[in-house]
Amino acid sequence: MSDALLTVDSNRDAEIAVLDATLSRVAAVVGRFEQRLPTGLYKIKVNRGGAMKEQLIELTPQGRRVSLYIIDFPAIAPIGSMVADQQGLETLAQKALGRVRGPALLLLEHYPTTVSRSPFSGVRVMPWRKVSEGIALGSVCRDTGIFGNERWSAVALEVEHRGDTWVLEIGGTSFSARHAIPLTPNWQTRVFMRGLSAREGAGALCETSVQMAPSNQSVVYWDHWETVEVARRSLETGRNIFSSDGLVEDLLHNKFDNPIAGMTGLHLMLDGLASTPQRDWPTAKVKQIDDVLQNLTGLLQPGRRNRLYNDPAWTELPDMTALRLKAGRLLGQVEVREPPLFKASWDALKGSASKDGLIWIGRSLWRATGDGNRMGPYMSWAPRHHSWRDTEAHMERQTDQSREFGLTFDTSELTSIGQAKFIRLDIAAAAQANNVPLSIFEKPLRGKADTILSDDIVPLVDRTTMA
Numbered sequence: 001m002s003d004a005l006l007t008v009d010s011n012r013d014a015e016i017a018v019l020d021a022t023l024s025r026v027a028a029v030v031g032r033f034e035q036r037l038p039t040g041l042y043k044i045k046v047n048r049g050g051a052m053k054e055q056l057i058e059l060t061p062q063g064r065r066v067s068l069y070i071i072d073f074p075a076i077a078p079i080g081s082m083v084a085d086q087q088g089l090e091t092l093a094q095k096a097l098g099r100v101r102g103p104a105l106l107l108l109e110h111y112p113t114t115v116s117r118s119p120f121s122g123v124r125v126m127p128w129r130k131v132s133e134g135i136a137l138g139s140v141c142r143d144t145g146i147f148g149n150e151r152w153s154a155v156a157l158e159v160e161h162r163g164d165t166w167v168l169e170i171g172g173t174s175f176s177a178r179h180a181i182p183l184t185p186n187w188q189t190r191v192f193m194r195g196l197s198a199r200e201g202a203g204a205l206c207e208t209s210v211q212m213a214p215s216n217q218s219v220v221y222w223d224h225w226e227t228v229e230v231a232r233r234s235l236e237t238g239r240n241i242f243s244s245d246g247l248v249e250d251l252l253h254n255k256f257d258n259p260i261a262g263m264t265g266l267h268l269m270l271d272g273l274a275s276t277p278q279r280d281w282p283t284a285k286v287k288q289i290d291d292v293l294q295n296l297t298g299l300l301q302p303g304r305r306n307r308l309y310n311d312p313a314w315t316e317l318p319d320m321t322a323l324r325l326k327a328g329r330l331l332g333q334v335e336v337r338e339p340p341l342f343k344a345s346w347d348a349l350k351g352s353a354s355k356d357g358l359i360w361i362g363r364s365l366w367r368a369t370g371d372g373n374r375m376g377p378y379m380s381w382a383p384r385h386h387s388w389r390d391t392e393a394h395m396e397r398q399t400d401q402s403r404e405f406g407l408t409f410d411t412s413e414l415t416s417i418g419q420a421k422f423i424r425l426d427i428a429a430a431a432q433a434n435n436v437p438l439s440i441f442e443k444p445l446r447g448k449a450d451t452i453l454s455d456d457i458v459p460l461v462d463r464t465t466m467a
Contacts, residue, residue: 006057006059008033008067011069012030014030021041037059043055088145093106093154096142108191110151120155121138124171127165165183184317187213187299188214208376209376210341262292267326269285309324309331333359335359339368342377342379392441395433
């Protein structure tokens, strides 16, 4: 069997998979595929932002070139080429923003006209730790319109841009969750929401995209925003789309009009390097990471001089702390008091949270969020009380079931009645195995006396029978 050249052209942020006649994967790349392969039948699959295209081809000795471009995909943000009436939607959003005099938080929702529900149904926003000040968006929404086959609704709220965190709550009959909305001076946070049908949502009412922009920037986006949306979905699915300088340029260097795009791109880049020891990272890559960290810091906190490392004099977004942690640019322990936006940030922060670690996550934050779930690429949590003791009990049950880690037997503490055995759960091993922050089981160190944990923190568990 002879070889021939197969070339597949697509969008530079599209994922391309090549499968042979047995449907075994031959290659997976981003943007463009070019390789000599044995002649025969192949299936080409292209994925861009959740939209798929497939084509069955025969590779002959003369070679084959295939073009599979995806123009439209289920975008959450209002990307101009995918909006039926760009000017009408822009006018709608600006009308909502015009009702607010000061710094604004913009929320823009769209869903198919075939879906029967009122705008922003089940959606509330509130300042962090101030549930009593929650605003039901449906009750304050005054601006709606139908463009093409979608209904769009806009709400703008006046907020104090002090670097605070707000919370988005999405509730339904079988689904209720919250996630963070970061606010920062000089930037307008925009929350885009795409309503889902019962078939799409699996209980969720919508999916969200949180972005930032200058307040004078149009709400309907163009240019590199398609790649920003694709990157958001890539972070959600854990697939790294970084394979070309063009994508790096779009996501990292174009962060100057959207810091959250820069955070998304840097997370993807650092995740792509996670399997390589940091000492082996290419020098050019380290410089690029440092440049992005410094530039993002300058955008979010322009008054800071030290922009590469954390600065105790400045409180920054938890996502920036997580990125510094992943990049090895965190000096000294940082206490995280508010939830981050990204699930990737939360996972990184939890993994380093202990009295001896670079991160401290206390019981107060854990009580509000618990371990957290995933809503798209974002970290979400159920709106209820989360107890660290319940977390410990869950880890204990997991240990009992698997017996793969975390149990040491203290035979010196046997009771005379039933010879009950007291077993101390190895909290450090259990926390690591369950990706739970060790710090929630520890007391903050204020002196040497606090280095020994009391039974109130790591309790002894009475076992009268052993499996």
